[in-house]
Amino acid sequence: MASTVSIIGCGLIGRAWTIVFARAGLDVRVWDADPATTEHAMATLHTTCVEAGEDPSILARVTVVQDMQSALEGSDWVQENGPERIEIKRQLYADLDRLAAPETILASSSSALVASQFAEGLAGRHRILVAHPVNPPHVIPVVELCPSPDTAPHVMDNAEALMRDVGQVPVRLSREIDGFVLNRLQAVLLAESLSLVAQGIVSPEGLDDTICHGLGRRWTLLGPLATINLNAPRGIVDYLDRYGPTMARLSNSAARGDAFTRKAGEIAAAALPGSDQVASLSRSRDRKLAALDNFLKSLKEEK
Amino acid sequence: MASTVSIIGCGLIGRAWTIVFARAGLDVRVWDADPATTEHAMATLHTTCVEAGEDPSILARVTVVQDMQSALEGSDWVQENGPERIEIKRQLYADLDRLAAPETILASSSSALVASQFAEGLAGRHRILVAHPVNPPHVIPVVELCPSPDTAPHVMDNAEALMRDVGQVPVRLSREIDGFVLNRLQAVLLAESLSLVAQGIVSPEGLDDTICHGLGRRWTLLGPLATINLNAPRGIVDYLDRYGPTMARLSNSAARGDAFTRKAGEIAAAALPGSDQVASLSRSRDRKLAALDNFLKSLKEEK
Numbered sequence: 001m002a003s004t005v006s007i008i009g010c011g012l013i014g015r016a017w018t019i020v021f022a023r024a025g026l027d028v029r030v031w032d033a034d035p036a037t038t039e040h041a042m043a044t045l046h047t048t049c050v051e052a053g054e055d056p057s058i059l060a061r062v063t064v065v066q067d068m069q070s071a072l073e074g075s076d077w078v079q080e081n082g083p084e085r086i087e088i089k090r091q092l093y094a095d096l097d098r099l100a101a102p103e104t105i106l107a108s109s110s111s112a113l114v115a116s117q118f119a120e121g122l123a124g125r126h127r128i129l130v131a132h133p134v135n136p137p138h139v140i141p142v143v144e145l146c147p148s149p150d151t152a153p154h155v156m157d158n159a160e161a162l163m164r165d166v167g168q169v170p171v172r173l174s175r176e177i178d179g180f181v182l183n184r185l186q187a188v189l190l191a192e193s194l195s196l197v198a199q200g201i202v203s204p205e206g207l208d209d210t211i212c213h214g215l216g217r218r219w220t221l222l223g224p225l226a227t228i229n230l231n232a233p234r235g236i237v238d239y240l241d242r243y244g245p246t247m248a249r250l251s252n253s254a255a256r257g258d259a260f261t262r263k264a265g266e267i268a269a270a271a272l273p274g275s276d277q278v279a280s281l282s283r284s285r286d287r288k289l290a291a292l293d294n295f296l297k298s299l300k301e302e303k
Numbered sequence: 304m305a306s307t308v309s310i311i312g313c314g315l316i317g318r319a320w321t322i323v324f325a326r327a328g329l330d331v332r333v334w335d336a337d338p339a340t341t342e343h344a345m346a347t348l349h350t351t352c353v354e355a356g357e358d359p360s361i362l363a364r365v366t367v368v369q370d371m372q373s374a375l376e377g378s379d380w381v382q383e384n385g386p387e388r389i390e391i392k393r394q395l396y397a398d399l400d401r402l403a404a405p406e407t408i409l410a411s412s413s414s415a416l417v418a419s420q421f422a423e424g425l426a427g428r429h430r431i432l433v434a435h436p437v438n439p440p441h442v443i444p445v446v447e448l449c450p451s452p453d454t455a456p457h458v459m460d461n462a463e464a465l466m467r468d469v470g471q472v473p474v475r476l477s478r479e480i481d482g483f484v485l486n487r488l489q490a491v492l493l494a495e496s497l498s499l500v501a502q503g504i505v506s507p508e509g510l511d512d513t514i515c516h517g518l519g520r521r522w523t524l525l526g527p528l529a530t531i532n533l534n535a536p537r538g539i540v541d542y543l544d545r546y547g548p549t550m551a552r553l554s555n556s557a558a559r560g561d562a563f564t565r566k567a568g569e570i571a572a573a574a575l576p577g578s579d580q581v582a583s584l585s586r587s588r589d590r591k592l593a594a595l596d597n598f599l600k601s602l603k604e605e606k
Contacts, residue, residue: 208526223511
């Protein structure tokens, strides 16, 4: 198992990753390109820990450093959390590939760019992949691992093993695809949600209730495929035989990209908490996510 | 509040509804068109109660009767759970409308048919609606309330009030739409899920993990709109300004109805528990859903 990891970029995601690795017992070296962020990194990490109900003593394993080179010292794994802009990522990976030891794996938290867009042409492109977390990874465990065509299989194996070792749930993609898996699923659900609200079929609260007091609960326990595997007497193939044509018809009449309108957003915004509450509600959400994670772990132990 | 309800059709859904109403303190009159189902109704209700961790003493409020007329005696609300076949539903509603007292509300658990398909032309069409639960409603609280063009607004108001009174979460639709809200959302997510698995982008387990250890957790706490309202500093409109174009692009490239193939089902089936385990896993799922419901209620009380 890796013993030292580097966090490159210490915003929201970088801090959450720092907690993931530090609480798993790894040494973490943290650096941000912005000197002000680096200066306050230890204090903000402390706050993030406390808010998440994590013991801040795990931060004894964290060293905040002043330059990229020092951040890479002795590192087995780099988790990069820079801005999602292609020209910045290209420069960043050129630097990382030049400065990191040859065996160090370079993983990007990118949600929008695929690795081939910033790894192409680099000597170490075989050791570069995307490890896309859900925000924030210290309370939501899934991590999408997506190779470029150049990423070596043993790098993917090591990435998967490391993520399991630190308590995350790695999901391995076989090849690059726009949006990876998670945001593709989110996009289709959001398109239909926004469309139903914009059409006035259901209120924004009703739409959210349908998921959070309905489908979301099944999906949290089982995932969508395991869910329908139990919704017909002979499993998922039986389900598709019985209900596939209906579900196909509903899909064919569903909304597409043109549902992402400002008007739909404004209808939803009028029913949702205002932007002045985003920060406090995010903290509350993270506390609840941590409690949900503990609850789901206790359920698993029971079975 | 209603004091007596009738359960017409006592299969899986009818039994679950019986528990919902009986544990809320209502008198429940149960009848099934199949004499064998009626004969064993009390025993199967007992089993369903025990499996769900409900005190079987609530069944003291339940009376199983031998004919439809007796089931409707003194009833404020009829919850109908017959087969989803239009000719059966039409006959059933003609009978219910003829036999039930004029003020009794007639609600169908239908997931596939809309009320206008079986209420049209009936004298009491103003008192007929769909109250579509998620299976099984005694452990998943959401209920979609969908009027036909003839359903009276006060009937919808009473339906909403009753569902809240018995501890369910009613979601009111403004008008009929194919699949209502819940199955439209499920359909788009399933189409993209099956497509990603059939393309070999991700394994069935990986697909399920992405939701149940990722997005599903957020959606269980907040719903999809409240989720994105916290994913940009100034809320949902800000989110759509920043990420709308990306999400629109992902939606436009998403799978549609042709993703519901037997091949996709077979790939998933090979990775999922076999059909011999459907019954026992369903019972385990229901126990976990009941525990999750309690957990989520405890979270709400905290805040």
